[in-house]
Amino acid sequence: MGFERFGTVSFTTETKAADFINYLEKGQVSATRCKKCGRVYFPPRVQCADDLTTEVEWTSLSESGTLLTFTQVNYGPSGFENDTPYTLAVVEFDEGIRVFGRLDKTIPSGDIKVGMKLRAERLNLAEGKISYQFVKA
Amino acid sequence: MEKDVAIVGVGQSAFVRGSDMAVRELCFLAFSEALEGLKLKSNQIEASIICSAPEYDKQRSPAGVIAEYLNLIPNPTMYVETVCSSSTTGLRVGYSLIKSGLHNVVAVIGFQKMSELSSRDAAERMGRGGDIIWESPFGLTMPAGYAMYARAHMAAYGTTEEQMAKVRVKNSSYGSLNAKAVYRKILTLEEIMQSEPVTTPFKRFDCCANADGASCIILASKGVAEKLTGKPVWIMGLGSATDSTSMSGRKVLTGLSCAKNAAKQAYDMAGIGPEDIDVAEVHDCFTISEILAYEDLGFAGPGEGPKLIDEKQTYLDGKIPVNVDGGLLSKGHPIGATGGSQVRTIVKQLRGEGKDIQVKKATIGLVHNIGGVGIYGNVTILGR
Numbered sequence: 025m026g027f028e029r030f031g032t033v034s035f036t037t038e039t040k041a042a043d044f045i046n047y048l049e050k051g052q053v054s055a056t057r058c059k060k061c062g063r064v065y066f067p068p069r070v071q072c073a074d075d076l077t078t079e080v081e082w083t084s085l086s087e088s089g090t091l092l093t094f095t096q097v098n099y100g101p102s103g104f105e106n107d108t109p110y111t112l113a114v115v116e117f118d119e120g121i122r123v124f125g126r127l128d129k130t131i132p133s134g135d136i137k138v139g140m141k142l143r144a145e146r147l148n149l150a151e152g153k154i155s156y157q158f159v160k161a
Numbered sequence: 162m163e164k165d166v167a168i169v170g171v172g173q174s175a176f177v178r179g180s181d182m183a184v185r186e187l188c189f190l191a192f193s194e195a196l197e198g199l200k201l202k203s204n205q206i207e208a209s210i211i212c213s214a215p216e217y218d219k220q221r222s223p224a225g226v227i228a229e230y231l232n233l234i235p236n237p238t239m240y241v242e243t244v245c246s247s248s249t250t251g252l253r254v255g256y257s258l259i260k261s262g263l264h265n266v267v268a269v270i271g272f273q274k275m276s277e278l279s280s281r282d283a284a285e286r287m288g289r290g291g292d293i294i295w296e297s298p299f300g301l302t303m304p305a306g307y308a309m310y311a312r313a314h315m316a317a318y319g320t321t322e323e324q325m326a327k328v329r330v331k332n333s334s335y336g337s338l339n340a341k342a343v344y345r346k347i348l349t350l351e352e353i354m355q356s357e358p359v360t361t362p363f364k365r366f367d368c369c370a371n372a373d374g375a376s377c378i379i380l381a382s383k384g385v386a387e388k389l390t391g392k393p394v395w396i397m398g399l400g401s402a403t404d405s406t407s408m409s410g411r412k413v414l415t416g417l418s419c420a421k422n423a424a425k426q427a428y429d430m431a432g433i434g435p436e437d438i439d440v441a442e443v444h445d446c447f448t449i450s451e452i453l454a455y456e457d458l459g460f461a462g463p464g465e466g467p468k469l470i471d472e473k474q475t476y477l478d479g480k481i482p483v484n485v486d487g488g489l490l491s492k493g494h495p496i497g498a499t500g501g502s503q504v505r506t507i508v509k510q511l512r513g514e515g516k517d518i519q520v521k522k523a524t525i526g527l528v529h530n531i532g533g534v535g536i537y538g539n540v541t542i543l544g545r
């Protein structure tokens with residue numbers, strides 16, 4: 025329980041990676057690192073299939089990242105009808121970790137350029153839901 | 162090349178919008194075309210592999226129902242799924258069943274009846290194609306996933322929306338000749354460029370349409386194949402690879418790693434290279450997908466795919482003709498049936514039955530079939 029708070033429409037209520045939300049509450053978008061092999065996982069997970077271990081630790085992303093790609097979506101799936109248009113993006117953070125998410129809606133579309141610097145910040149949604157978005161660094 | 166597993170029959174239904182037939186009836190159309198001219202009865206087919214994307218099916222476990230309807234029982238049947246590449250994954254399984262000596266004749270049947278769902282239900286399914294824990298909550302769609310590849314390619318290589326539109330111009334010109342295609346209108350560059358934005362940089366005509374339809378491939382061992390047909394088409398190379406479902410997990414955004422890996426395996430198995438391919442069917446679910454395929458398959462170097470379409474090298478009389486049946490962009494995309502339809506086009510080319518889209522002296526052909534936004538990649542090389 026608890027993970028249904030993540031995102032505009034959620035499909036999952038249970039995950040052992042639900043601590044992600046607790047870090048998000050504190051304003052941090054976090055990845056996990058396997059304590060055995062050191063691999064950093066995003067999306068985060070608390071099980072490393074290389075080492076068959078659950079010995080992982082949470083680690084925050086670097087302060088800013090680089091926009092790799094984006095698209096402005098005009099037709100959304102069920103539950104997103106009133107949300108369009110919105111811009112999806114992949115951002116690479118300094119440790120080589122790539123994070124998928126949305127761009128801040130207040131960034132004018134003419135300003136959005138591959139290569140621009142962004143950072144991830146907490147986003148409070150309606151009805152107590154929570155997410156993150158990329159804002160200009 | 163090893164000649165031990167052959168394709169002896171191929172068929173497909175017309176791909177249409179809102180079919181008035183049941184799924185099993187669509188499968189019958191593909192099955193009967195595949196058996197045309199073969200002295201082969203249903204009960205001589207030793208196993209069947211049924212392929213579709215289950216989230217669009219009303220019938221639970223469709224393999225049994227389809228095997229029953231086509232009189233393929235009591236022989237074994239099974240269901241195989243890798244979304245849009247399901248039927249070439251089925252081909253891979255069928256190849257293995259024959260190569261292992263377990264069976265001599267296998268049918269691979271792919272289908273999808275997208276219109277079984279209301280548009281509301283379809284929109285709900287659309288939201289669950291990505292990683293449902295981490296990415297679907299942001300409203301990720303399949304067109305958006307490919308659009309992000311398009312944007313990354315544009316940023317890296319200067320690829321333009323006009324160059325993408327040129328893929329649709331080509332494919333629509335061949336689609337107009339394909340009686341089984343859902344979209345047969347010839348489109349101009351201007352019409353494509355001016356169509357409404359869907360998910361930037363894609364406009365409506367950069368995207369293929371959903372459709373209802375079925376496809377069928379009949380596979381046979383060497384001994385049986387040569388008795389059944391004078392024109393067997395041999396499976397020379399098979400490649401198959403998987404990439405992360407999450408966009409976060411993608412290491413490369415300017416090409417599909419699953420396709421690149423699958424192509425290498427298929428070329429190695431066939432003992433040939435991209436320069437040996439006479440005709441290709443590639444998974445053009447979006448215009449950029451065809452350009453990425455040129456590069457991932459080695460028809461063009463990294464970033465040089467757009468040049469290939471600029472120079473019309475993928476037209477019928479070009480260096481490497483691609484999607485001369487109109488591609489998914491014209492035929493429509495009934496998920497589970499699509500790979501089988503691509504295989505059918507290449508088999509007809511290699512048999513010299515391509516009629517007005519026949520590539521001269523085609524002896525080796527390639528099929529590139531992708532599941533999801535570059536999750537599953539299957540590359541198949543066929544020869545006569």
Ligand SMILES: [Zn+2]
Binds near residue numbers: 062063
């Ligand atoms: Zn590990």
